[in-house]
Amino acid sequence: MINHSRRRTVGAFAFATVGALLFAGCASSAPQEDAESGPVTLTITANAITGGKNAAEADWITDWVIPQFEDAMKDDGKDVTVEFEPQGVDDENYKTKVALDLQSGEGADVIGMDGIWVGEFAEAGYIKPLSEVAGDAVDDWDGWDQIPEAVQAALSFDDERYGVPQGADGRVLYYNKDLFEQAGLPADWQPESWDDVLDAARDLKKLDGVTPIQLNAGTAMGEATTMQGLLPLLVGTGEQVYEDDKWVGDTDGLKDVLDLYKTIYVDEGLGDAVLQQEAAGRDTSFQLFAANQIGILLEGDYFWRSVINPAEGVGTAPMANRDEVVGYTKIPAMKPGSGINDQDFVSMSGGTGRVLNPNSDHPELAWELLAFMNSQEAYQERNATTISITPRNDVNDAILAEDPMLTYVSEEVLPITAYRPPLAAYPQVSTALQQASLDVVSGMSVDDALSAYVDSVKDIVGDDAVAGG
Amino acid sequence: MTSTPTPTSTPTSTTTPPVAPPPNVRKVAANASLRHFLSRVAFAIVMTIVGVLFALPMVWLVLAPFDATPSLTLSWPDWTLDNFARLFENPYALRSIGNSLLLGVATMVIVVGFGALAAYAMSRIRIPGRDGILYGLLLLSSIVTGTAAMVPTFQIITQLGLINSYTGVVLVLAGGILPTVIFILKDFMDSIPKSYEESARLYGAGPFRILRDVVAPIARPGLAFIAIWTIVQVWGNFLVPFILLRSPDLQPAAVVMYTFYTESGQADLRLISAFALLFSAPVLIIYFVVNRRYGFRFHGGIKS
Amino acid sequence: MTTTVTTPAGSAIAPRRRRADDVAGLGKARAGIFVAPALIIIGLFLLFPAVWTIWLGSTDYRLTGLQAASPEFVGLDNYVEALTDPSFWNSLWLTLIFVLFSGIIGQTLIGFGLAWSVRNIHGWTKSLIEGLVLAAWVIPASVASFLWLVLLDRRSGTVNGLLGTQGTAWLIDHPMESIIIFNIWVGTAFSMQLFSSALSAVPPSQIESAKMVGASGWQQLRDVIVPNIKGHILTNTLLITLWTFNTFTPYLVTAGGPNGKTEILSVYIYETAIPGGQLGLGAAISLIMLLINLVIALAYVRVSRGRTKR
Secondary structure, three states, X not given: OOOHHHHHHHHHHHHHHHOOOHHHHHOOOXXXXXXXXOOEEEEEEEOOOOOOOOHHHHHHHHHHHHHHHHHHHHHOOOOEEEEEEEOOOOHHHHHHHHHHHHHOOXXXXXXEEEHHHHHHXXXXXXXXXXXXXXXXXXXXXXXXXXXXXXXXXOOEEOOEEOEEEOOOOOEEEEEEHHHHHHOOOOOOOOOOOHHHHHHHHHHHOOOOOOEEEEOOOOOOOOHHHHHHHHHHHHHHOOOOOEEOOEEEEEOHHHHHHHHHHHHHHHHOOOOOOOHHHOOOHHHHHHHHHHOOOEEEEEEEHHHHHHHOOOOOOOOOOOOOOHHHHEEEEOEEOOOOOOOHHHOOEEEEEOOEEEEEOOOOOOHHHHHHHHHHHOOHHHHHHHOOOOOOOOOOHHXXXXXXXXXXXXXXXXXXXXXHEEXXXXXXXXXXXXXXXXXXXXXXXXXXXXXXXXXXXXXXXHHHHOHHHEEEO | OOOOOOOXXXXXXXXXXXXXXXXXXXXXXXXXXXHHHHHHHHHHHHHHHHHHHHHHHHHHHHHHHHEOOOOOOXXXXXXXXXXXXXXXXXXXXXHHHHHHHHHHHHHHHHHHHHHHHHHHHHHHXXXXXXXXXHHHHHHHHHHHOOOOXXXXXHHHHHHOOOOOOHHHHHHHHHHHHHHHHHHHHHHHHXXXXXXXXXXXXXXXXXXXXXXXXXHHHHHHHHHHHHHHHHHHHHHHOOHHHHHHOOOOOOOOHHHHXXXXXXXXXXXXXXXXXXXXXXXXXXXXXXXXXXXXXXXXXXOOOOOO | OOOOOOOOOOOOOHHHHHHHOOXXXXXXXXXXXXXXXXXXXXXXXXXXXXHXXXXXOOEOOOOOOHHHHXXXXXXXXXXXXXXXXXXXXXXXXXXXXXXXHHHHHHHHHHHHHHHHHHOOOOOHHHHHXXXXXXXXXXXXXXXXXXXXHXXXXXXXXXXHXXXXXXXXXXXXXXXXXXXXXXXXXXXXXHHHHHHHHHHHOOOHHHHHHHHHOOOOHHHHHHHHHHHHOHHHHHHHHHHHHHHHHHOOOHHHHHOOOOOOOOOOHHHHHHHHHOOOOOHHHHHHHHHHHXXXXXXXXXXHHHHHHHHHHO
């Protein structure tokens, strides 16, 4: 229905009816003309806003990217103005808005996007491979050499690059060294199997007012449950959510994962099952960890940088003594060597990035802007105040040394990490997985939860595309 | 409602012997006044409880913004205005409240103006299938304001070139609100006695003048109510301005409120608490001013 | 009912009676002009998207993915899918409970009770009570829902603090009760306002006569008040029912959870259409919801017809 002829019919109808009315003149989007010589306006949008969500990103765009890029263009004799359209809403709403923009042939030239949306947006025809949009300049970009293949994959679909990743992350087990000491556990904790983790949790259970381990579960947390719960566990059993053209179904690995949830939340009460159902449960888990009330928490490096970071105004649940109290360690596979690729330790990574709008009036310039935003100096500037792992090796080498935790993730975790499949069906399968974890946590048997899960996955992708019984 | 005022003594006096002993009467009277007193006390207690229940959620709204470290716990604040100072540094916060006002008032003007005209005409002229149309529109307004109609609405506004303009937002909001407004106002207009218009007509007033000088003043409390109701509806609407406006400078407060959450959905309580108060205050003020000035009436401005 | 009162002078000649319908001398043409602006806006921005939505309901349209590029006509598949999905029926059941307890019983009865109770008191008490109830109604939904999250928070919520029930997760243990009470808190003002106006329009002479013959408060209510304000009761109940049926605000408190226990229809549609991405299915469920609303409205119209004919 969004094909062009229909849209035109709609437009004609709408205009005919409204044309006579006075308000037709108030249109605000004036398409720009003559691309080459005259002044050109480029637009960036991202789910970041000054004074609110992802403020550092927004400030970097307005205070550094835009003036620097405009100056650089001026030096080239081009009159380019860059505008930033910040958003600051939850990801689902942002995604909806971007999709609406793209399907109507509108939208910003450079668009910030979660890597996991790339598949569905590409299938819908909303975005196109970068080289198709902006030509050879894309493949000639020297920046690709600095970005590892695996990281590039986060913004790719069907082996084509659709965008440039803007960061990399990894998941680890965080633990509270003070609580560990009280429970007689080593400050330098290195679990090698799920059983090791459970043993530590059992020791922590003896402490008053402490939740031994909080492992994300349930639908209220959305994707956090999948990324910081089910998937890191699943890869620890040697399985992946999507493998050999099939989605995970009634498999031994998924059963082991759900069994672990059952052990933690139902059988032994090592975690707070009610918290997993609260609408703001993840937020609460942050607060509780910061208040020394959670022993072990599986989270991404985001947790270190932006949640418990003691720097003024950075962390949302700051821990003044973070560097002394909070330990981190790699997530063990179920048993040593049982992880994917026979790994002893596992992790999951996601990634956000930026894509080009195929409807852009100035795709070459838009690419120049995008490349500029991913240049070495741009990342150095972006990380001047708060450091995070960038996609570029050259930048990481320079900046991460200051932060042992991020160095750890970059050097120890990223080499063993796994990524989600960038497929359109993934978000729905993910929701089904979350539901399965919720079912188990709220008391359903593992077998029932598993069969309910298999039913809904078959509904989503078809019977043939599900692995296991 | 169980504490009914005691009935007059007529029924009892018929059953009592004709010559009533004075002490007994006094006892009855004393009982009655005691019951009256008790029922007053019970009434006061019930009203206090209701008042407290309604007030309880709002206490946080009033206290937390002035607390140096607001938390979800209700506590006597460590008084400060820092939260507001921080909020004012935010480039969108204050402006968004102005935007909300603009959107609210513009929608209100259109809705009340066009709604009153339509309701009046529908009340005074017999249009075939009138009630059916009204009910039908009332029902449709419920699905279109929901999420399912988001794509069509967005497409229409895009085709009209009204994306990122208040005109588009106001028209979509007005389209959703008008049926209910016409429905309520028509009820109201029906109850205005027509004798006034007849006399006005005898003096040679035309329909527009009658509407303006005769009907509108009588309907004023109803119109005032509709005006407030519309502003309240627009004030809280997130989805329509969010999808139809691009520039953050144009976004109303309902959208900006959500920017005070972090990536993982954590609320910045210092900003949220202060903003929640600023966001609520204008509608509360508008409401109380209008209420004081006009009072609210739905029906029967006057009864003949 | 439009023609009865207007010609008191007695000389009810046939032509005058006909004109009594149009006392302002509006005329059909001018009436058309009066109605036109509203109808054009409604037509373009309500009717048109509504028809389009109904059409979407017969496709497998999604906002992203392959079906966004080329949606296919699937006939009644979406309706079959919705009507055979137990979670739809669960959601409908929850909605009915929600409407009954928070809308019809809660808002209407409490609203009437408040209007009835404060009708005879004056001064600051009345202003205070009315002001508090109305403030709850005027406060924007996003703020109101946040206030309730604070109120019912499991660890540091006001309710747990006052009752000494620390650690009770009201929104998890009693989710439906929570959103019902929340919605009563939000919406009672409308009924209260409507009934206050209605009560003040009841002719005092009738109440006086009822008192004279010794009618109890209850009898006054039943025999004098209710018959007088029957129309208001119907209008109020109809609007409240429709609004409660369609309200999305509870989502801001419980997000449909825990485990779908507060997934009323509006939330169910949202979950289907936006996070679930199935806009076609969402549109179909919207239409089913519209039809249910239609049945409710028809029932009210029937009752009110019965009233006017009497």
